[in-house]
Amino acid sequence: MTPEQWLQYLCERMDARAPRLRALRDRLEGNGPLPEGADGMREAYRAFQRRARAGFAPLLTNAVAERMVISGVRVGDGTGDDDTARKIMRRNRLGILAPDVHRDMLGLSAGYVSVVGTQGNARIVYERPEQVITESDPLDPWNTLASLKVWRDKVRERDFAVLSLPGYMYRWFRPHKRESGLIEAPLRVSGGWIPQSLTVDLAPWVTTVPFWNAGGVAEFEQHTDILDRIDYGILQRLVVMAMQAYRQRATEGDLPEHDEAGNVIDYAALLKPGPGALWNLPPGVKLWESQSTDPTPLLTAVKDDIRELCAVTSTPLSTLMPDSANQSAEGASAAREGLVFKTENRIERARASWSQVLAQALAIETGVEQLPDVDVDFRPAAQLSLSERADAATKATDLPWETRMTDIWGYDGDAVKRMQTQRSQDALVLGLAQAPTAPALPSAPTPAELPAPRPPAELPAAG
Known part of the structure; x- marks a missing residue:
């Protein structure tokens, strides 16, 4: 082309x-x-x-x-x-x-x-x-x-x-x-x-x-229908709540349509609701008021739709409903596993593209035409707690130290290199602290420590 x-x-x-x-x-x-x-x-x-x-x-x-x-x-x-x-x-x-x-x-x-x-x-x-x-x-x-x-x-x-x-x-x-x-x-x-x-x-x-x-x-x-259904359910709840804020009222009985002067009676103005309003109804006339609708079924239906959305997208329920405290531990663990598996699949797809990106960048940076072999590492998709990481690192003693830092603790390459330098410095300091010391040489005695001199022996007299 x-x-x-x-x-x-x-x-x-x-x-x-x-x-x-x-x-x-x-x-x-x-x-x-x-x-x-x-x-x-x-x-x-x-x-x-x-x-x-x-x-x-x-x-x-x-x-x-x-x-x-x-x-x-x-x-x-x-x-x-x-x-x-x-x-x-x-x-x-x-x-x-x-x-x-x-x-x-x-x-x-x-x-x-x-x-x-x-x-x-x-x-x-x-x-x-x-x-x-x-x-x-x-x-x-x-x-x-x-x-x-x-x-x-x-x-x-x-x-x-x-x-x-x-x-x-x-x-x-x-x-x-x-x-x-x-x-x-x-x-x-x-x-x-x-x-x-x-x-x-x-x-x-x-x-x-x-x-x-x-x-x-x-x-x-592929799940926009569920998203639209959730929004529709929320709209219906808002409509019900808005309509119930202004209840419909009606009168039961015969009320005259005109006053004594022949004018049309405006009952909407006469019976206007208000905190200080007082209505004087003729004998035999009753006031009817619409009853409130319970919004609980609407709320429950929306929550059911959200649960369905979480199920079809492998998303933990707590992500969309943070108050889902009544979810079982087994169900929460299964939902997290689904999210982890899905994320690992997306990571593998992104890894191939990022490897291509950095291979091209390295070729441009170094001025070569042959793309180098590049592999991009990602942090583990599973988000473990500090205690879970510590327990896994303790049990994985057969793995190399650098692998434990990246795959279990989740540190990136820069952090691991800094820690390697710090480990070398710590080992050097520890080695100097534990090195055996040479025995001390004896010091010269002080004058007080020297023995007292003996008096000279008397010489025999000359004969």
Whole structure:
């Protein structure tokens, strides 16, 4: 395919995908569809409907994303954390960037990262899925054939498109003029592109790396019916409560329609309720008042829907209902296991993409064309308590010390290296403290310790 054909093909795919991504993004940001459909409704009722949105989609996504934490990077046959790869991660703020990519991968079904830069300055860039699309090889899904990024520059009043192919990068633009007083329509990327520039002699790979979620769908995308049902149940409860705040009243008996002067009697004004109102009803006339409706069945139905949502998404009930204290320990443990298994599956998918990202970054950083063999490590998906970790570390004495620190205690590569240095220093200090001391040499005796001199013997007299 020619670059122009790639541009047209990827633009058409991006336009076809845009409504779905927009709907998923709205749910992910807590701005899902209003229950009962609010088209043509009064703004007051629309505001009332907004209060019925529970917004469980972000919780379902974050329950997995928060357990996906990169802990280290191993290159080639190395067994420890690679210093160069760690330097690239720190420079590109991967601790901030990676959670955003994981959230897009889980909540929008796909996340994207671009690797650019020059030798000694590799840069890892987070890309919004609404602006980027890739095409994979049907025979090798992990091989990206092309990628396209499209964005709108409101300052320069232009749209830009960048097509990345192995070894080449093509750029297009098109003018964009916002009409005064009109709301800007969503960006449609197909058509009207003008060639701008071509860059050659690039690395022999596509600069954008995709992160695919399981099944190519978001974590909550197959369960939107349950999410809508929960919002609908909450709306019905709010409606019942709002209507019961103003009970309907009626009179039983005959009331005259006109007064003595022939004027129509306004009973709504005469019988206006209020804290100090006093009604004087004619003989034989009774007042009827509607009874309140018990909202407990509505609350129970919503809770049942939430439990069903937790079951089909392998999410612990405590994540969506923190007050679920009556849940059995066995049921809570089973729910956590389901979340752990699901998170481990998502980690394996993200690991392959992050390994590709850091391999490209290391190749750019060191100025080589051959991608190194990179393996990215993640923290354990199971969130254990401090006592559970200590118990496991005590029992796993056959494992190497560094493995216990990473797989059981959950420390990253940087922390393990610092601890190794501290262990060496502690061992040195301890060795000096326990070293045997040399015996002390005897000191010279003081004058007081010397024996007293003997008196001289008398010599015999001369004969």
